[in-house]
Amino acid sequence: MKKSRFRESQIVVILKETDVGIVVGEVIRPHEVSSASYYKWESKYGGLEASELKRMKELES
DSSP states (O other): OOOOSSOHHHHHHHHHHHHTTOOHHHHHHHHTOOHHHHHHHHHHHTTOOHHHHHHHHHHHO
8 A cells, every 4th residue: 555645643734724714725735635635535534633533543553
């Protein structure tokens, strides 16, 4: 499986930028992320906080 360029914590930060009101196109362009990747991340990590992400990782292992 291909390794991601971004860690989960970085993905959560990128997703939170749209919560502020910035358009998705303006968020993904500087990070060089495709819109398909963004929406896939949003379905998986959308609404998570960093602490919830850590707990999710602990539960998986």
